[in-house]
Structures are given as structure tokens and as C-alpha cells.
Amino acid sequence: MKKISTKELLPGMVLASKVVTENLNTILNQGTILDEADIAKLTFYSIYEVDIEDDEIDHIISDASDGQGLTSSERIKRSQEFKEFKQAFETCAKKFEDEINDIVAGNASVDTKRLLAPVYALLQKGRTTSDVFNMLHNLRDYDDATYTHCINVALASNILAQWLKWSDEEIELATMSGLFHDIGKICIPEKIVTKPAKLDPYELDIMRTHPLKGYEVLNKLDISIHVKNAALMHHERCDGTGYPYQTQGPQIDKYAKIVAITDVYDAMTSARYYRKPLCPFIALQNFEDEGLQKYDPEMIICFLQNIVNTYLLSTVQLNTGEVGEIVFINKTFLTKPTIKIGNDYIDLSKCTGVYIKEIL
């Protein structure tokens, strides 16, 4: 048994004795294998040090030694896991680009299993949904090429469908819907799709035909009607403010509803010519500001809650310049967690005008 300061704890370490507060309330039991949430809890209760079983300590510390003193993002980017993910992602985007061009040119029939295989490969190897979200966020600085958006939306739709506890078949349809949702953009002149400035009203009208064009391309293929509907309806909004037909909530296909959320999230968190990638917390705030009634209520709440949980214990920078750790998620104000800065706790829900600017 060894005493280890809470600051030096790593996920995987095992508690050799239970941890109690000053009032003798048990926070964690003996034998607990610590995960990031447990370490956040200890930090939150200002527990200075704990007893750890020493059998595996050296192994765990040596595994993590490359990452000493780095922020959570830097640790992820340096990890072998991330390098493998990045490479698999690039391969996936390239394969998808080739397949899609063949399909649009009428040279190939669609083989859904073959198309989905590289996307599913990114989700495997014991990666949790949070791991994948975190890695996608860290890929932002690297690449924002045309087809990466579709892969991002496919992955995010797959993950959201898992969070919603949909069946395997539904999860596969959600993934497929994400992958194909913007296929109609291939029929829009490239100079409009890639224009590095705001579109003028004429260009915007053309751009807004991509859902219908996508539906027309997919309609010729032997593919689920839900995937076709997702291409047609992913810009519709539940309150009838979307396009092309201002369809309202009950008439919108549920696969279009899932893609509506993941598509907007991806667009907000990707780099754009006029700004750097948005911090996920600012993206979530944008969803709240824009009005959650635009989206399916169950889906949007599930999405926001799970994304916020992904970033528990992450190091963040506030707009005030201060740096701290997210130690407590506020279920009522998801974008305003409690941050531990030094020995202070800042409850963002009580600090008007203070927000998370960046995940470090």
C-alpha cells in the first residue's frame, strides 16, 4: 500500500482503503478501481491523498509517464491510440470519397456493409463513445476536408443512437444516414460548396437544393427509405423553421432528426474560414441559445448531457483567462459546470458572463 496525492492519481489505480470526508461520509470504498469520475470526486471533496494498492502502480505510472505535465488534449494527441485513430480516419475518408464518386457517376451499386466497415472500424478496439468524441474533437486542428464532415456526422449519429439505446439495426441506419446526408452537395458546383466566404442569396438558393438532390441520387439506390429521408429532411426543424418544405416535428423522419443534431454540432465544432473550431461548450451553448424546440426533445437532451459528461475532469480555460478542471456537472445548467481552480470552486451557473472558452 502506498499513499498517493490526489493530483498524481491515474485511472486504473486501486484504492487500498475507503475514503471518507471530514464528517465521516464514505466517498469511495476500498477496492474501487479509480476512473476519471472517481478522481474528479476526490478532487471535488478536496481529499489530499489516498491509499493505493501498490501491485500495479509502477505499470500504470510508466504507461502514463509520457504524458506528465500535459493537458488532457495534448495527452490524447500524443497517444498511440490517437495516432492510430487519425490514420484510420483518413483511410476511411478516402475510401468513402472513392465510393461516393462511383455511386454518383452511376458506376456502382451501393454495398452498405462495405461502406460502413471503415466507419465501424473507427468505433471498435474497446474505444468508448466518449473516447471517440474526444478524439474527433482533437482531430479538428488537422483536417477539415470535404468528406471528413460526412464521416464525423456518421460517427456522431452512431454514438447518439447508442446513447439513445436504439437497437443495432437502428444504430446502423443512423450511421448510414449520417454518412449519406450531404451526398446532394456533390451535385452543387464546387465553387459554391467550398466558397471561403458567406454565400450570396443566389448561391444560397442553389446550396439549399442539396437535400432534394441528395434524395434523388439515393432514390435510385437499393437503400433504406430512412437514409433517403435523412438526406431530404436533415435541414428541417421540429418547429417548422427548416427547409426545403418547413416540415414539422411529427412528420420528420427520426433518422433525419438525429442527423439534424449531429450535423449542426459538427458544423459548429469544425474549423471554418472565419474562425477556429468552436469549443464544445460554446457549441452546446449555441444549441441552447438557438432554441432546443428546433430539435427532438429526447434526442437533444440526451446528446447535450452525454457530451458534457465526456469532458468531466478535462482541463479548461475560462473566458476570464483562468485555467481549471471540470469537477462537477450541473444537470440543470449543462453548459455551466463547477470548475476547480487551485483550491477554489467556481460554479459557473452562478457567475453571469463567465464561460468555458476552450478545452485544453
Ligand SMILES: [Fe+2]
Ligand atoms: Fe446538409
Ligand SMILES: [Fe+2]
Ligand atoms: Fe451536413
